[in-house]
Amino acid sequence: MMKGGGGKETLTASFLRFLLLLLLPLTAFYFLYTLQLLLTSASSAASNCVPDAVSVSRVSANLTAAEKQLPPPAAAVSTATTLQHVVFGIAASSRFWDKRKEYIKVWWRPRGAMRGYVWLDRKVRESNMSTARTGLPDIRISSDTSAFPYTHRRGHRSAIRISRIVSETFRLDLPGVRWFVMGDDDTVFFPDNLLTVLNKFDHRQHYYIGSLSESHLQNIYFSYGMAYGGGGFAISRPLAEALARMQDGCLRRYPALYGSDDRIQACMAELGVPLTKHPGFHQYDVYGDLLGLLASHPVAPIVTLHHLDVVKPLFPEVRSRAAAVRRLFDGPVKLDTAGLMQQSICYDGANRWTVSVAWGFTVLVARGIMSPREMEMPARTFLNWYRRADYTAYAFNTRPLARSPCQKPAVYYLSSARRAALRGGVTTETRYDRWRHPNETRPACRWDITDPDAHLDHIVVLKKPDPGLWDRSPRRNCCRVVSSPKDGKNGEKTMTIDVGVCREGEFSQVAGA
Structure with a gap:
């Protein structure tokens, strides 16, 4: 037994020695091979760290092209728009x-003071006249758009022509243009206020600035992200350039849209540029009287x-709607x-009246004390675009003109x-006169408060010009009743009001309250 066991140990030891002798050279070979690979990789990496001239040139060119696409820093803007x-x-x-050219004549400044074009579907009498003679912008005829598809059953294919106006104007390659501003022939612009808005934005960036419809249903049917063209909108030059490059192809992708506004917005969506909303652009998709909207302007x-x-x-x-607008431009706008x-x-604490001044347009005086929260809400003197007296159909809050017959305001224009x-x-001294509808009768009222309609004929508003109003944070001006109604010529009574920047600690409240 012992002898047999010793033989087995000898065979095992011999086998282990054989394996050891076999593994030693293999291990040495593997070590040397690995060392050689490491040395070769290090040498290759070192050589790759030195780029050749072609690679440097290619990378530099790519960086330069990318840098050219980036807008310059904001500090580089040295002049106001x-x-x-x-x-x-x-x-x-x-x-x-x-008919509508009369609106343009009211706000347009001829003889080179402004730049722009009227784009028509065909020639008119003024097409061959000088702008100095007409008092209008240059007239251009839009390009033929018959090759573009249009499939909306209730619309008109002129929408395609109108939607291309920004692109066609851009292709005129006018020097020094920062903004392309679009509007209709019945759009009235207030040019200096437009500049105030545009100067808030960097014209070297992509901007699409405008506003929505007053009609909630219109915004649902079209888009809450669309600038309505009649209210006007502004497109920065880089965005106009991008639009001009892709718009024709974009228009072919949306033949079923209704108008020009939604076609432009569809292209803006493809470009990835959202609408920047500003409440000063007014589409006014309403019927009736704008009094309630303008008397409570944002x-x-x-x-x-x-x-x-x-x-x-x-x-x-007034003799015409254009003449009514001219009254604004001949006085308050100047x-x-x-x-x-x-x-x-x-x-007016003495008479217990609430006074609301929409400077340069109207003054409303109502019996009783109505809070600023209520007065800054537009009164429903208008109907929505679908001719319904439905207060839920607007994209903003409204209120009735008077919650009580006694609160029906006296209106001074x-x-x-x-x-x-x-x-x-x-x-500035602006004067406002009492206006009554023909055959108007005041509603019966049992309040023990003087009716301004019977005791106030004229209102004089004093206000210092404030061109820097919008350089400050938004805030309503304050007004103060300087004098209650006083007798004047022919026994007519006049109230004087002062309007201006709110003083320290001043806010709208009843005197003594």
């Missing part, structure tokens, strides 16, 4: 031209008006554009505006 940096594209129809510069043909004239008893339509709310020199310096 002026009207010479803006070009207008006005969509017009020869069918309505004779705390923002008013930039445009639109659809003036389908609403009542801004001022009653005196203090920034303050136009801006609301101020104050109280602008009658004159002038610059005056007082002890405190130069100021």
